[in-house]
Amino acid sequence: MELCNRCGRPTIATFNFRGKERWCPGCGATYELYNSCVQIKPTEERQAEQDAIYQKAAPFLQAQGIIYGRAIATEIDGKKVAVADLTDEQRAHFQELADNSWDYPEKVFI
Numbered sequence: 001m002e003l004c005n006r007c008g009r010p011t012i013a014t015f016n017f018r019g020k021e022r023w024c025p026g027c028g029a030t031y032e033l034y035n036s037c038v039q040i041k042p043t044e045e046r047q048a049e050q051d052a053i054y055q056k057a058a059p060f061l062q063a064q065g066i067i068y069g070r071a072i073a074t075e076i077d078g079k080k081v082a083v084a085d086l087t088d089e090q091r092a093h094f095q096e097l098a099d100n101s102w103d104y105p106e107k108v109f110i
């Protein structure tokens with residue numbers, strides 16, 4: 001488990017941020033996937049907390065990848081959809097999620 005260098009919260013590995021593969025749900029910092037954060041051996045409790053955060057953040061991360069990342073396809077209602085084929089309504093929905101669906105407790109951005 002890797003901890004954020006800025007706020008100390010556990011980070012999440014994700015490919016939804018352009019050029020960075022690790023995201024801090026606490027402050028919004030992003031990092032490269034390997035050797036970029038302090039590594040700790042996770043406790044069962046901390047791993048469960050991180051898993052719960054990952055589940056909660058999944059819609060935000062999907063939208064982030066579509067709007068600001070380099071996602072070329074996504075899954076909507078169990079079907080794979082090319083980002084280029086999204087309707088204006090779907091794109092607006094993901095824009096709203098990417099911009100307003102995640103509250104950062106630490107609210108610090110790089």
Ligand SMILES: [Zn+2]
Nearest residue numbers: 004007024027
């Ligand atoms: Zn952080």
